[in-house]
Amino acid sequence: MSPVLALLPLAASLAAAAPEPTAVPPPARADRPADLSVRPPGFVHPQGDTDCAACHTADGWLPVAFNHDRTGFPLVGRHREVTCKACHRTSTFADAIPRACSACHRDPHLGRLGQRCGDCHDPTTFASQTFGPEAHRRTNFPLTGRHALLACEECHGDRRDRGFNRPTLRCVGCHEADLARASGAALDHGAAGFSTECRVCHSTWRFYPASFPAHQVCFDIRRGSHANIRCLTCHTTIPAVDLSQTFTCNTDTANCLRCHGNVAPRHAGVAGFAMVNRKCYECHRFAPAP
Amino acid sequence: MPIAPALAALLLAAAPARPAKPAPPAAEDTGPSERPEASPSARPAHRGTGSVAYVTAGRAYLDAGSEDGLAAGATVELRRKGEPAGRCTVTDIAPHHAVCTGARARVGDTFALEAPPPPPPPPRLLPPPPGEDVLARRRSVVQSAEVPQVAFQAQASAPAPLAEPRTRAIDISLGSQTWEASPGGTSNRESVDILARGVPLSSWLFLDLDARAEHWFSRQNPRFLPKDTTHLYLWQAELTAIPSDSLSVSAGRVLPWGIPGATIFDGAMAGWRRRAGDGQVETGIFAGTVPQPDSLALTATRETGGVYWIVDRQAAGTVLRTEGRLAAVRTPELGTRGEATLTGRLFERAADLSLEASLGAGGKTHAPGFLDAARFDATVRPAPAVSLGGSLRYAGLDWPQPFDPAAFPGRSREGDAFASWEPRSWLRLGGTAGLAEDITSRATRRWFGPEVGLPALPFAHSAITAGYLEESGWIAGRSAYGQFTAAPWKPLSLLARLAWSHEQTSGAFGDEASLTLGSRAELNQFLALRLTLSGSTGLTTGNGGRSVPTGLSAFATLQAGY
Numbered sequence: 001m002s003p004v005l006a007l008l009p010l011a012a013s014l015a016a017a018a019p020e021p022t023a024v025p026p027p028a029r030a031d032r033p034a035d036l037s038v039r040p041p042g043f044v045h046p047q048g049d050t051d052c053a054a055c056h057t058a059d060g061w062l063p064v065a066f067n068h069d070r071t072g073f074p075l076v077g078r079h080r081e082v083t084c085k086a087c088h089r090t091s092t093f094a095d096a097i098p099r100a101c102s103a104c105h106r107d108p109h110l111g112r113l114g115q116r117c118g119d120c121h122d123p124t125t126f127a128s129q130t131f132g133p134e135a136h137r138r139t140n141f142p143l144t145g146r147h148a149l150l151a152c153e154e155c156h157g158d159r160r161d162r163g164f165n166r167p168t169l170r171c172v173g174c175h176e177a178d179l180a181r182a183s184g185a186a187l188d189h190g191a192a193g194f195s196t197e198c199r200v201c202h203s204t205w206r207f208y209p210a211s212f213p214a215h216q217v218c219f220d221i222r223r224g225s226h227a228n229i230r231c232l233t234c235h236t237t238i239p240a241v242d243l244s245q246t247f248t249c250n251t252d253t254a255n256c257l258r259c260h261g262n263v264a265p266r267h268a269g270v271a272g273f274a275m276v277n278r279k280c281y282e283c284h285r286f287a288p289a290p
Numbered sequence: 291m292p293i294a295p296a297l298a299a300l301l302l303a304a305a306p307a308r309p310a311k312p313a314p315p316a317a318e319d320t321g322p323s324e325r326p327e328a329s330p331s332a333r334p335a336h337r338g339t340g341s342v343a344y345v346t347a348g349r350a351y352l353d354a355g356s357e358d359g360l361a362a363g364a365t366v367e368l369r370r371k372g373e374p375a376g377r378c379t380v381t382d383i384a385p386h387h388a389v390c391t392g393a394r395a396r397v398g399d400t401f402a403l404e405a406p407p408p409p410p411p412p413p414r415l416l417p418p419p420p421g422e423d424v425l426a427r428r429r430s431v432v433q434s435a436e437v438p439q440v441a442f443q444a445q446a447s448a449p450a451p452l453a454e455p456r457t458r459a460i461d462i463s464l465g466s467q468t469w470e471a472s473p474g475g476t477s478n479r480e481s482v483d484i485l486a487r488g489v490p491l492s493s494w495l496f497l498d499l500d501a502r503a504e505h506w507f508s509r510q511n512p513r514f515l516p517k518d519t520t521h522l523y524l525w526q527a528e529l530t531a532i533p534s535d536s537l538s539v540s541a542g543r544v545l546p547w548g549i550p551g552a553t554i555f556d557g558a559m560a561g562w563r564r565r566a567g568d569g570q571v572e573t574g575i576f577a578g579t580v581p582q583p584d585s586l587a588l589t590a591t592r593e594t595g596g597v598y599w600i601v602d603r604q605a606a607g608t609v610l611r612t613e614g615r616l617a618a619v620r621t622p623e624l625g626t627r628g629e630a631t632l633t634g635r636l637f638e639r640a641a642d643l644s645l646e647a648s649l650g651a652g653g654k655t656h657a658p659g660f661l662d663a664a665r666f667d668a669t670v671r672p673a674p675a676v677s678l679g680g681s682l683r684y685a686g687l688d689w690p691q692p693f694d695p696a697a698f699p700g701r702s703r704e705g706d707a708f709a710s711w712e713p714r715s716w717l718r719l720g721g722t723a724g725l726a727e728d729i730t731s732r733a734t735r736r737w738f739g740p741e742v743g744l745p746a747l748p749f750a751h752s753a754i755t756a757g758y759l760e761e762s763g764w765i766a767g768r769s770a771y772g773q774f775t776a777a778p779w780k781p782l783s784l785l786a787r788l789a790w791s792h793e794q795t796s797g798a799f800g801d802e803a804s805l806t807l808g809s810r811a812e813l814n815q816f817l818a819l820r821l822t823l824s825g826s827t828g829l830t831t832g833n834g835g836r837s838v839p840t841g842l843s844a845f846a847t848l849q850a851g852y
Contacts, residue, residue: 072671072674095606095607096606096607096638096639097607097639098607098608098609098637098638098639098642099637099639099642099671100637100642100669102635102637103609103637103642106547106548107547108500108545108547110546110547110549110550110551110552110553111550111551111633111644111646114644114665114667114681114683115635115642115644115667115669116667116669116679116681124783124810125818125849125851132787132806132824133789133804133826134769134771134787134789134804137737137759137761137769137791138706138722138724138737138759139726139735140702140704140726140727140728140733140734140735140763140764141765142735142761142765142767142769142791142793144791144793144802145802145828145839145841146471146474146841148804148826148841148843149469149470149471149474149826149841149842149843150469150477151467151469151477151479153514154512154513154514155513157513157514157583157584158583158584159523159583159584159585159586160553160554160580160581160582160583160584160586161553161554161583162525166685166700166702168700169728169731169733170731174513177511178511199765199795203828205471205473205828205839206473206474206839
């Protein structure tokens, strides 16, 4: 046993034996002078009588020396600037008051965002939102990539109630223009049978380069020299595919020789070699071209 | 040693000492009032004049001193044969001799002496402290004496006014926000926010204003209102008349704070308040047209109107608030339908409970069971250092989407829970978990993880917080963050947060990191400046990309409040 662990039981026994510190001085006895010392904060008279020194000092009534942290509601931010009566509206502090923000503050979100204002605001001002991309991970749509670099209103277009109503999760709900642009400039996603769930192939940082996980079954385009090239660089056309079905690898549309040229001298003596695109695929399916 | 100073010292030292005053009689324990005072007749008679006893080239030696009425620095008027002979300033002084410089004095020159100030009365000696037996006797008398308690009697206060007190506040904020991504582009927005609450136009008329004007100097792929670079959003421009304590009437663009489920509208509302038991009840009516959801433009295609009620009860630290709304609503998406919203909220020191339900019927469509939406929020504090809570939300109404991007939520179910425990003042342990499900697409995410807070570390008015989330569902992964906040002095607040996330989705980057730095400085009583800078980056090039993507956002806000 290490020395530290060996000392733990001793420390625990000492801690258990030590009396709890108390702010209440012992009552005066006949053989002891009366205690006229200054009361520490939090003093409560043993008989429960009002003890002015618990809050006030000899400097005057107005400078109040009361530690509000002990109530479980520390006064921070703008709460330090309000008068006691702003919250304690009755004539006694003995009446407990609620701690919920909305028990005192009106809700500009009209109740749509719940009662935990502190999840998005801090006590300095309601204008300083603390809600950021990290907090957004506790929703159905974590903000990654460029989604974390957008104004909230780009997705939450409901400016009317400021309720941050949940927008659609469908990628194309926001990226329909991007899809149309891609179909005209790069690849007609609809004709190719691609999903409108952009995130299956694209990252949230950029549309290009993209991945095509289904393609890995047939030909590795994630690594090597075939990575980061456009579909139509290899394929003469993109036939329509049903990605919900088992992927058919042999499309007869890959044009290997367009880039690799006359590879016959390098295949001298290779049995079965032919200068045909489909034949390349038979041997180099999962191996990068030399 | 020069002759003159030595002579002066010798002369002063050789001055004959006056007889010592007789010692006061020994103090007796008869009290200070019985001690005899020194008699004024014991003082020597005032001389009236003094004379020069000796002179050197620069000094004159006088035969009078401090007890004759001279003082160091005093000026004496010398006279010779009755005529003025110049002035001489006393530089050194003894009780009955002095040295002065100034006029060319001669032995025998005279000067007038003013009467010396009366000597201070001798100190009054206090009697010796009483003995221990006397103190003990007095202490026993004090301790045994009965001190009648004076009970505090609060004066009967007048009943609180029914109308909610109007708190005047005016805030004007200038904001500049920039988002930049590489690859991508830059978006920049400048804005002015004006918020005025309870501005009295007269003793019974108040103005509330909440608006924003913004201009996009550059904007990448805008989704909403793509053709407009300048927007004016007006959330509230409301005139409220309170002619009596029980009646209030508002008109304009009304933000109906107290009407559950209502949205802002252009119209009017009137409310009547009355006392009911230990609380108060407000009932009212409202009607108006509803502005466009994305632009807040005036429109005549959306309307609402109905009645509402608010019942507020407060007693012994408990606030119970129930609200309700019955309304007819017409929208292009849903047609004309009836809606009802009911809420109940209970606030106590140990618990906050809130239940809200919205029902709708008629029109083009309705939610299953006519339950448009419902939510339940609870926070319980079973011990001062323990806090537990959670919420359940349900949205059942599937709004027809006549346009993209969608501005209205679809059907969903969400829930979350949290727990927090502060075993020590410098340690807070917590955890959170949640679930969100899009009912339409069945996309579901779940997350859970711990959180550790170290308040007041590493120094007072600072805190360190760290958290971790394990995430699963349609976007799975994990994330962690560490945050440091500090207020090194009251007008300044600082924040630094480092976050990391990992996603297991095929098309996404594997890992990302971000760093956020923020500050808020209260420049004076009315001005505050807030700056936030946040940078994020992918940790790999991803999918064969040639560069690591990065992004930056910067916010600056100058806020003036009154």
